[in-house]
Amino acid sequence: MIATKIGKKSGVPDNYTRLGEYIAAAEEKGEKLHQFWIRNCDAGTNIEDLDLALLEIEAVRRQKPDIADKTYHLVVSFRPGEQDRLTKTDLMAIEAEYAKALGYGDHQRVAGTHINTDNFHMHIAFNKVHPETLKVVTPHRDFKILAKVSREMEKKYGLAIDPGMTDGKERDPYKLSPAARNYEAHTWQESFQRHVLKHREEILVGLTKAKNWQEAQEVLAEYDISLKLRGNGMVLMSPDGQAIKASQLDRSCSKMKLEERFGMFKAQQGKRPRKGSHQARTRHRYKLRPLARHRNTPALWRRYLNKRKILPRQPSLRARALRNWKMFLLMEAYPDPLAMVLIMAHREMLAIFSYSPTIDQADSVKAAKLNRSPESRSQNIRT
Incomplete structure (x- = not known):
């Protein structure tokens, strides 16, 4: 688990209502809402109560008009597949532990988990203004608090361990962010x-x-x-x-x-x-390059690059997907067995890295939808 505070951007107003609606809507492309709950609001605890809960939270926040930053936005990222091991009760318990450690146990908050093919994560939007005392709580050295809770939750729920900067280990300079x-x-x-x-x-x-x-x-x-x-x-x-x-x-x-x-x-x-x-x-240029190498890679990679060159300015769904090597292979897997070979090669390579997901059922559904469309059938691979 990796817990990250999303800081307020300079010059951007603090808009708690917008953040709460974002968490409930899971607006990012490819995402969907997994679980959702509200804490410490008289309005209720479910997504149906969100509108009233946001009005209630804003009423508390208006009591502190001179405070510019009254929101603590936390994102907790999990490893692929861990959503199947955690119930809603587990997720709410994890969120409660972060709240307690940060000093927000009695504060109003909206929380939800978002899920897509490769990324399962939890958003928690804390109202920093206490609903009764109206004290504005800002945790000190919160990165240590977040790391400590993350390690505890990983052990408690048997999750993969993501050592952080406070774990007393020398940072691996070659570890990807x-x-x-x-x-x-x-x-x-x-x-x-x-x-x-x-x-x-x-x-x-x-x-x-x-x-x-x-x-x-x-x-x-x-x-x-x-x-x-x-x-x-x-x-x-x-x-x-x-x-x-x-x-x-x-x-x-x-x-x-x-x-x-x-x-x-x-x-x-x-x-x-x-x-x-x-x-x-420039002696070593950064350019598009496939992550996994296989003897069949060069031919398909050249085809992929050639197709990218002729993409229309206002591309279709299929054309937009061609900007992504992974989606290109998923689409090519139906008409071209070599693409499936490369997909398997990617699966084997990515399995070596514990952080990386493998092709799952959702990817197969994507590929099937793209290859079933009339447009895709008429534009299958022509070499």
Whole structure:
């Protein structure tokens, strides 16, 4: 389990009602609501009571008009398949443990679990304003609290253990972040973080020799990486917009450490070099690449790339799916046995990584729907 606080974005109003409706609706593409409940509201505990409960919560929050941030939004991510091992009672008990540890046991809250093919997670929206005392509670060093509760719940319910930064173990610099793991699980394509970590030692050697921001940028540009400020930190950015924290490359690459060496980082220094010069200096470009390799991969991968080149500006459902290597293989599995071979190869490879899901029944349903449509039947593979 990985518990993450979703902080309030600067300049964006705190809108608890919108968040509560989002949790109940499971609005993200491919997601559906799994379980839902409300705590400490006289309006009720079920999704049918949501409208009244939100009015009740907003009435409490209005008692603190001078407080800009009155919501604590927590997301708890589970491993694939764990939704089948946890009942609603279990999920509510897990949510209650987080609430108690954070000091929100008596606070109003809306909670729900969302499920899709590859990602099962729980949203909890706490009203930080106590409904009786009107005291606004903001947990101190909550990342330690979240990690402690996560480890306890993993042991209690027999879930896979996701060691966190507070567990007293040396961080594995080659471990992918949850975002990178999700990207690879959804696309079966190599993530930007994996590309960076493949060249980690070379990059660190180059950065060690750099004497200023310009030289550091030139080192990173060789690997198709640019630097950008984000929040209070710094990220490594890919050409297609993927980003990882600079400190995930190495602790010496955090914003604080780099600014100690090179001085304050200015926004204009973080811009990419001109296109021509950047291309000339990029020795290891980040590009679309299948995650699993097999002797049958090259032929299908070329076909996939060729189809991506001719996608219409306003693509159909099938065309949108072709932007994703995983969905391409699922669609090709019906007319092309080689695609099924690659799917099996992916399943075997992803099974090695405990974080990764295998093809499940939902994927098969997706593939069947796409291949049953009149459009897909008329556009089956033509080589």
